[in-house]
Amino acid sequence: MAIEKELLDQLLSGRDPEEIFAKDGLLDDLKKALSERILNAELDEHLGEERSEGRSNRRNGVSKKTVLTGTSKVTLDIPRDRSGTFDPKLIARYQRRFPDFDEKIISMYARGMSVREIRGHLEELYGIDISADLISTITDAVLEAVAEWQNRPLDACYPLVFFDAIRVKIRDEGFVRNKAVCSATIRMRVARQTG
Secondary structure (H helix, E strand, C coil): CCCCHHHHHHHHCCCCHHHHCCCCCHHHHHHHHHHHHHHHHHHHHHHHHHHHCCCCCCEEEEEEEEEECCCCEEEEEEEEECCCCCCCCCCCCCCCECHHHHHHHHHHHHCCCCHHHHHHHHHHHHCCCCCHHHHHHHHHHHHHHHHHHHCCCCCCEEEEEEEEEEEEEEEECCEEEEEEEEEEEEEEEECCCCC
């Protein structure tokens, strides 16, 4: 889906280009606006369902919630209903992080980074200061799945493909040129079970 040029011009007008990608810049504003719009649409749908079931319910203001995203902290206005039956799907009731945030921490942990390194990396790249306890909680939630994956039975045979190239000088149309001669080797490797 392409964004119309006029809309982009309107969004970018009067903004310093350096601030667009900075913390609390245009991208964070867009995340906030889109998230709040989705949450309001979810509440509209919820209220419509309750009306169709014959129950009386309506909007009841908003509550503030700070949510960690992949790049910053965003304070959202979460809409409420009078009867308290609305449970948002985008950001669940007690959720404080967007779903992709956990996957980033898990992938860094899987690559062998320590909790302290992950914390420093998130602070350096995204300007997010999160506690080591939060990182430990996220990684502890998947430790069982990681151990299960590490102890899974191996396939009997694995294909391995080796790519290589050598540079050679070749006379071509009266000139000597460097060209790459590529080769690929396929081997089958038999897996050995340990333990």
